[in-house]
Amino acid sequence: MKKNKKLVRIFLFILIVLWAVFVFSLSNQNGEDSSGLSRKIVEFFTKDENVIKAVEPYVRKAAHFSEYGLGGVLFLLLFSTYEWSDRRMIFTSIPLGTWYAITDEVHQLMVDQRNGSVFDVYIDTMGFATGVLSMLLILKIIEIAKNKKKSKNLKGEV
Numbered sequence: 001m002k003k004n005k006k007l008v009r010i011f012l013f014i015l016i017v018l019w020a021v022f023v024f025s026l027s028n029q030n031g032e033d034s035s036g037l038s039r040k041i042v043e044f045f046t047k048d049e050n051v052i053k054a055v056e057p058y059v060r061k062a063a064h065f066s067e068y069g070l071g072g073v074l075f076l077l078l079f080s081t082y083e084w085s086d087r088r089m090i091f092t093s094i095p096l097g098t099w100y101a102i103t104d105e106v107h108q109l110m111v112d113q114r115n116g117s118v119f120d121v122y123i124d125t126m127g128f129a130t131g132v133l134s135m136l137l138i139l140k141i142i143e144i145a146k147n148k149k150k151s152k153n154l155k156g157e158v
Helices: 003-027 031-045 049-079 086-109 118-154
Strands: none
Touching (some): 003 086, 049 118
């Protein structure tokens, strides 16, 4: 294995651990703190209490989706450093993301003023899958562009 590939794997593994710690720390907030964070984001855009109450739950769900989307990107990037098929990367990454989402919701059952939600596991899994598939698509586009450039260079075109 090339030294660079090994360093990339270590770097990505560290990023995945940091991501997991970040998700855990957000889940470790009590209900009031967790809701307060989403509320502050909405209050940045409006002070209308009716709008805040209506929008804040969607901001929370978007945060779930986004944080797990990032996890999906990181896992796909790590697995892409191996000689794995796209299918293997997808069917390894997404179950791992789902497993972490389940453990995250179980963890929340033990946090004051929080509860675990099957719906949140679904949102987290969809976010993770979106991250995995989006990153795979980006890598495929890059691969096609490189092959196209290589093909032009072989034909002597510039």
